[in-house]
Amino acid sequence: MAREVTALPYIIDGGCIQVGSIVHTQLCDRLGIDLPIFAAPMGFVTGQELAAAISNAGGLGIMSFSGSPSPLLRDEIRRLRSLTNKPFGVNVLLSGPHLPFPIEALVDVCLDERVPVLSTFWGEPEGARQILAQLTKPD
DSSP states (O other): OOOOOTTSOEEEETTEEEETTEEEEHHHHHHTOSSSOBOOOOTTTSOHHHHHHHHHTTSBEEEOOOSOOHHHHHHHHHHHHHHOSSOEEEEEEOOOTTOOSOHHHHHHHHHHTTOSEEEEESSOOHHHHHHHHHHHSOO
């Protein structure tokens, strides 16, 4: 359900715009969300349903990395997308004893599926950084 906030007074304070009792930041604008609330990607707890619920409520739902290989991750992203038309994120674990496949394959899936926000955890994001640098190079 959309909230109508334009009739409420605006208060500008340190880069935040408070509309009535709702705080809206520049980061909200950049991410296309209503509220500066992020779902923490916690292990197997933050799956597609919880991430979609947070996104549908106006925050940024971030689906936790489940240790899935690329084809399953693609299915999980598509399931999440079927539950919301709002921005969401996917968290990718960069290292750990249970990663028998290259991290680049997971980042590639996120890029192929046009995941709006990619977050990383546990490790140096060098592989992900190299892929993202390739995307942002001027032609």
